[in-house]
Amino acid sequence: MASLLCVILALATGVNAAEIRVVDDEGERPRIVIAGEIELGDAARFRSVTVDLPPAVIYLDGPGGKLIDALAIGDRLRERGDFTAVAANAHCTSACALIWIAGVERSWQDGGSIGFHAAAAREGDVVRMTASGNAIVGAYLTRLGYPVSVVVMATEADHTSMSYLTADLAERSGLTYTRVPKGLRDGQLATASVPSASQSVTMGSLRHRMTERQDEAREEAVVRARQFLDFYFSSANASPGALRTLAGRVYADQVDSFGLRISRADLIRRRADQAERWPSYSLTKNGAPSITCTSGGLACTVIGEADFAAANPGTGARSAGTLMYTLRLHRIGATFRVVHEDTQVVPDRVTGLTRQIQAALVRVGCAPGPVDGLWGTRTARALADYARAGALELDTTRPTYDALALISVAGGASCRPGTEEASAGTAGPQL
Numbered sequence: 001m002a003s004l005l006c007v008i009l010a011l012a013t014g015v016n017a018a019e020i021r022v023v024d025d026e027g028e029r030p031r032i033v034i035a036g037e038i039e040l041g042d043a044a045r046f047r048s049v050t051v052d053l054p055p056a057v058i059y060l061d062g063p064g065g066k067l068i069d070a071l072a073i074g075d076r077l078r079e080r081g082d083f084t085a086v087a088a089n090a091h092c093t094s095a096c097a098l099i100w101i102a103g104v105e106r107s108w109q110d111g112g113s114i115g116f117h118a119a120a121a122r123e124g125d126v127v128r129m130t131a132s133g134n135a136i137v138g139a140y141l142t143r144l145g146y147p148v149s150v151v152v153m154a155t156e157a158d159h160t161s162m163s164y165l166t167a168d169l170a171e172r173s174g175l176t177y178t179r180v181p182k183g184l185r186d187g188q189l190a191t192a193s194v195p196s197a198s199q200s201v202t203m204g205s206l207r208h209r210m211t212e213r214q215d216e217a218r219e220e221a222v223v224r225a226r227q228f229l230d231f232y233f234s235s236a237n238a239s240p241g242a243l244r245t246l247a248g249r250v251y252a253d254q255v256d257s258f259g260l261r262i263s264r265a266d267l268i269r270r271r272a273d274q275a276e277r278w279p280s281y282s283l284t285k286n287g288a289p290s291i292t293c294t295s296g297g298l299a300c301t302v303i304g305e306a307d308f309a310a311a312n313p314g315t316g317a318r319s320a321g322t323l324m325y326t327l328r329l330h331r332i333g334a335t336f337r338v339v340h341e342d343t344q345v346v347p348d349r350v351t352g353l354t355r356q357i358q359a360a361l362v363r364v365g366c367a368p369g370p371v372d373g374l375w376g377t378r379t380a381r382a383l384a385d386y387a388r389a390g391a392l393e394l395d396t397t398r399p400t401y402d403a404l405a406l407i408s409v410a411g412g413a414s415c416r417p418g419t420e421e422a423s424a425g426t427a428g429p430q431l
Helices: 004-010 044-048 066-079 094-102 131-144 148-155 169-172 203-237 241-252 264-277 349-363 375-388 401-410
Strands: 018-023 031-034 057-059 081-086 091-093 106-109 113-116 120-123 128-129 178-180 251-257 260-263 280-293 299-312 316-334 333-346
Touching: 018 044, 031 044, 057 091, 057 094, 066 094, 066 131, 066 316, 081 094, 081 375, 094 113, 113 148, 128 178, 131 148, 148 169, 203 241, 203 280, 203 299, 203 316, 203 333, 241 251, 241 264, 241 333, 251 264, 260 264, 280 316, 280 401, 299 401, 316 349, 349 375, 349 401
Parallel strands: 031 057, 057 081, 081 106, 091 113, 106 178, 251 333
Antiparallel strands: 018 031, 120 128, 251 260, 280 299, 299 316, 316 333
């Protein structure tokens, strides 16, 4: 246990906390510098610095430091969608390199150095390589989606030496990055590149490989989101006491819950109030939901149906029916957290789903006729126009949750003008 604690605390010994500061918050991606040794508390400082910032470019320069904070920073920047960069004359080694490798996109400027070695634990005056520490690093890299070859590359050098990244080593291990030539200003690192020696393929094939990786990441995210959904429904049926234990693994710190922006603690209190009103409550998935994830797999939207049954034996009150639920999930390492949840009671499944699709088509500028829940020629034609404009493959002959999810996620104004007649309020059959 002492050995594991030591390796969690440090890959290298340091005294001063790293410098973490925003050097430019203008433009599409702010620039943040992390320089020096990573110390305990630096992960919290990084979270505080980035809390109100959009995805940024993180410039790294340091000899390593505390492993637990370095990996927490890496998880956080991957969650945010940050890019990472090592500039010319910067030296990013040990725990610093583990932060760099977490970037959604990684750049490396000629003249900079990136080095990896095995984790080690200090026991008194002796520092030894430790299997438990390397297991922690391996789990982290797997969480980020890297193959075993990258895990081996990052941990095979003894803790007393350093395996410096080269183009050849990166190619053999399957680690991709963007090479940046010397001479570019600091702010150009994330946008300018030339093919590296390890990327002798053409830029066209490189883009193809990146697309394949994004597709793989999306497919993997769908699988993980489906697994997470089982856990979500377990928490929905949990007692308030059990939810207090589960909530941190289900919900983000702040959640858009049924139209309100509330904290996780407030959500638990609301669930406790609900349990008092409905001591007997169950929520059961009804069929397979539609799950749509972003290309990098960092966020997913889930739309589906669930049957609910609620009763209060004391008052004799009962309620049951079908809900259509919408969840938005954000990726946290290998799993997700709920950032948005909402439901609507479905009086009639086909009518309710059709009305939702019609309303979504109105929002993107496609005119389906009245939003009346009746599936007719005009609704089918509006959906076909939307699909054609976006080069999307959709079943336009009937209402499906796949269609609703795709419109909700993709958005856009994809159809011809003429949305005024699509406003809700006019009832009656469609022509």
